[in-house]
Structures are given as C-alpha cells and as structure tokens.
Amino acid sequence: MTTTNVPLGLAEQTEIKAYTDFVAGAPASVREALGIGSVEIGSARAIAVRGDSTGFFNRAGGFSPEYPIDADVVARTIDFYREKQLSSGAFMVAPPVLPTDWTSIAAKYDLVEGTRYVKLACDVESAVATTDVLGPLDPKLHIGLVESRQAREWASAMMPALGFAPELIDVAEACVGRPGWRQFAAWEGERIVGVGSIFVNGECANMMGGATLEGWRGRGVQTALLAARIRAAHAAGCRWMVAEAFAEAPGQHNSSLHNMLRSGFERLYDRVAWVWNA
Structure with a gap:
C-alpha cells in the first residue's frame, strides 16, 4: 500500500x-x-x-x-x-x-x-532526504542544468536515447528554458551522455524523458539524474512528484522502474x- x-x-x-x-x-x-x-x-x-x-x-x-x-x-x-x-x-x-x-x-x-x-509517485520532502545516499556517479561524469545554448545538443541526445524519430528533436529543443520546465544532463567532458526533465504543475511535478546513451549505462547516470530532479522539484516548492515507467512482463527487468523505486518513488497503480x- x-x-x-x-x-x-x-x-x-x-x-x-x-x-x-x-x-x-x-x-x-x-x-x-x-x-x-x-x-x-x-x-x-x-x-x-x-x-x-x-x-x-x-x-x-x-x-x-x-x-x-x-x-x-x-x-x-x-x-x-x-x-x-x-x-x-x-x-x-x-x-x-x-x-x-x-x-x-x-x-x-x-x-x-x-x-x-x-504510475509512480513520491513525497518530495521524504525523497529529497534519500538523494545523498543513492548510488555513486562515475567521477568522470557530472550533472547540471541545461542552458539555452545547449538545447540542440540536449535534444539530439534525448530523442535517440528514448527511441524517437529525429524529427522530434525540434520539439525537444524548443522545450529547453520554457516556463515550468527544468532540463538536466549528464556530461562526460563536453559531451551530453544522459538527459532528464521535470515539469512543474503547482504542488506536483512530472518526471519525464530520462535516458542514458548506450555506452554510458551502468555508470550511475540515471540515478544521479533522478536525484537532481527530485532536488529541483523540492526547490520549486513541489509537494509531490509523479512519473511513469514501462511495466515488466514476466522475465523482464526494467532498470528505470527499479531505480525510481530506490529513489523514494512508490507504485500507485498499473495503467493500460x-x-x-x-
């Protein structure tokens, strides 16, 4: 429950x-x-x-x-x-x-x-307390907010990482810096290797578009991006945060789902x- x-x-x-x-x-x-x-x-x-x-x-x-x-x-x-x-x-x-x-x-x-x-949700106040004890990020990588000048690169990493068509890069690019949004990225040097966003709707924020490029997975990127977005929702005054993840079929393992559960999210319900x- x-x-x-x-x-x-x-x-x-x-x-x-x-x-x-x-x-x-x-x-x-x-x-x-x-x-x-x-x-x-x-x-x-x-x-x-x-x-x-x-x-x-x-x-x-x-x-x-x-x-x-x-x-x-x-x-x-x-x-x-x-x-x-x-x-x-x-x-x-x-x-x-x-x-x-x-x-x-x-x-x-x-x-x-x-x-x-x-469908998942977390109490932001409780979840933010867990962000310092989540798994470590590879020291060669760093997490930060995406600036407008980095919008194209961020969008170009997001769409293929999530399996979307290149035509949607223009949509993602236009979202960077828009009111209500916070976009984050993981960098190795000057290259964006992971992405994630939140959308703030009053007391509730929606976590969206988290992905890591192939070749950089297993290095703590997703967990670090989750922590950054939870802290951003807390800073924005949100009481709750919601997210969705693909449900696991028998024999499947969805790392994104389990990372969110470890980060303080709880399962609300399965939705078809x-x-x-x-």
Missing part, C-alpha cells in the same frame, strides 16, 4: 499537462510540419503528433474522479484523432477512474489493450494504454 497521498486527479493532470506542453509549445512551423495538435475535453486533454512514427505522444489523459471518462468523451477524442489524421491514439486511464461499463465502451469503439505502464486504431 502506498503512503504517497498525491490526489489521483492531480497526478493524472500533471502528467498530461507535461506531455501537452512539451509538444504543443513547439514553434508554429514545427507544429505544422509534424501535425501537432491538442484539445481539451472537460478536464481531460488529448494530443496528437502525426509525425511521431512511434505513436507515443498520441494520447488522451487527465481523467479523474472529478471528470471521469465515458462514451461521449471517447467519441469526441476519437473525432479529434481522426481530424488530425492519426492511424492510432491511446486513452491513458487510471484503473480507479474506469467506469463500470468500460468493457462495453471499449468494445463499441474497438479499443484494445496496449502498453502497460506503472487503451488503443484506438483507425
């Missing part, structure tokens, strides 16, 4: 606001070239990035007890996905928010279960991406 008392609605809203701001805050020319759009449906939000070949950013979220998902919301979101000419789009819904008739809604709109994620296909 989790002891992190972050409100469910705030946890889900913080996440979808981070994703929305990340893509929709790009320059108009980038949004047009990549087919980026977003829409608010009640307190929920849906975003589309037609140029994202992975489909990761084509998602709707922010559903909460105050504004639950129902058949009308699903229909309006699918209309948006069709308008943006997407081949697929996901609904990210926390299990406690799923309506009792979800099985029939999913069948009506041909929604199928996709990727399973673990319900996928609509055109």
